[in-house]
Amino acid sequence: MKIIGAIAALPLALCGLGMAHAETIKVGVVLPYSGPNSDLGDQIDKAYDLYVKLHAKDLGDHKIELIKRDEGPASGANARTVVTELITNDKVKLLAGFVFSPSAIAAAPLATQAKMPMLISNAGTAWITNLSPYIVRFSFSMWDPAYQMGTYAATKFGCKTAAGGFTDFPPGQVSMLAFKTAFEKAGGKVVDEVRMGSPGPVPDFTPFFQRVKDEHPDCFYVFVPSGSHAGGVMKTYGDLGMRQAGIRLIGPMDLIPDYQLAHMSDAAIGLVVVSSYSDDYDTPINNEFVEAWHAAYGPDSYPDFESAAGMDTMAAIFHVINTLHGNLDDGAKVVDTLKGWKHDGPRGPITIDPETRDVIQDEHVEEVIKKPDGKLGVKVLETFPQVKDECKVLKVGRCGS
């Protein structure tokens, strides 16, 4: 007993002597670890672990402990429970993760109530950052790619008409609205908006796509949750011969997550998306990142835009820990530290907008090509530098509140 007491008293004694104040910072990680969309959680989980592994020494005497909990299904039904547990039982100092918008929406009031910083690594529904002053987003707003795509399709592709197909939940609705807003502003006309079922199991996309094919739009804008849905979209597009019918498939980056692109058939060649990341980007930081990823997870595992956002999220957490010397008790202070934070990550330069707490980053128009080694990759056609969430700039719907 005496010995244990002595050991327990040791850190206190060291503090008293004016040594470095070493803290173990608990971070609650909320990602889908089970169910049909657990691949999305996996991409971010691997990024968090990789960053911690590569940069653990940057924290000096402090240590970081990731407490991982299952976000559960895309409906967000599990999120409140696990976030409550993390805050009250595990006493975490930060929350990070959130793949699905419904989860982030459900957890937002808890973040406000507990003054708990909530760092989002994916969930892209535009107005989520308005739901709590403790939310900081590192991934994107669905408006970022969709709005740019709308403008680009109408002006550069010369599409006069477009049809949209989207998975019927908040990010899908937001993505469709953003595309439509920009496309019609640039003189195009959206002829149909097809709701394509829930984000759970992958539906048979054929009826939806056949309907669009029969309408003969110039462009077909598709939003589906990244992951298993994307493969289905590409197959159906190829099988129905929509390209041969003169219908151009466009969308946000969720259509070609890098780890899926490797398995897609040649039907994907020529597809154009707007994205903030591809593992093909030839920058020193990204090359180093991709190399470290393959070294850690094998040559068949590829990082994607989610992983890139995951790396930046963890970099932000490290920044906060070092800036505040390990004392993260004041949630508001943590968020203030992140406002205006600038960072060079795998995606390139990003900034956290001090007003909206949303990320500002470059968006790239990318075309899927066959690389010289026979694999599918992307070629950047155009870059929109430092894109802000247009939804909050224009104050559309809930983005204005």
Added chain:
Amino acid sequence: MPPVVNTIVSILFDGLAWAMFLFIISVGLSVTMGLMGVVNLAHGAFAMAGGYLVLTATASWGVPFLASLIIAFLVVGCASVIFERTLYSELYGASELDQVLLTIGLAFMAIATYTYFYGPLPKAIHVPAYLSGELHLGARSFPTYRVFLIVVGAALVGVLWYGFERTNIGAKIRAAVDNRRMAQSIGINVDRLFTLTFAVGSGLAALGGGLSIQLLGLTPSFAVIYLVFFLLVVAVGGSGSMWGTLAAALVLGICDTAGKYLFADAGSFAIYAVAVLILLIKPAGLYGRE
């Protein structure tokens, strides 16, 4: 082709392909349920296992796609016998709750096992060139893979029809579904029959799982996410009947496709509305016994 005809052809064609997928997987579930009254919620797990076998065979062992489908049918069919003899045989006469708990438990264990070995990422398959692209038939073209799916489904209907209606074993199965005690009393070994139908049903599920990768992709959770469709087909068709399963698969498959095509906003609901309607009129299913 006038647009209206074109639309109808589209719906019928896609609906038929979807119906064949539902039929191939559900028919085994229906017959085993009718025969022994065992509710096998792990049926989707056999389909998932078949899918992964096809995937491994084509991608890693270099087996041709069609041959790998046959391998999946045989291997999963044989493996299912082990489960039937060791686990399911304990369930005959057990309460429905026990059956549901054990079989859904098996499904979750299967998901965890396959996630461990294959990871949670969705897998895609590269089908041979002669099955991809479009097939030009008369005035319009159809996706080749779906034509293939319909042909396979139709061939299976023929084989199963022959098996059920024209063979001795088929007659015994029908007799046992009609009245198990009477069948046993005239010397039919219903346990053996059940093992056989269970193996064939699981094998067909595996075949369906392999065929569906091209349409739906494959993740370990395949075992449960499409289960509700299979159960719906069995409920609407009436358990124990091959014709009932076929009729239900056709009605639900075509209505589902039509609903999604014509009323995309609410279309995903059509399949449930039709199922509820049919069960209100015929509570035991289209071919079920009251």
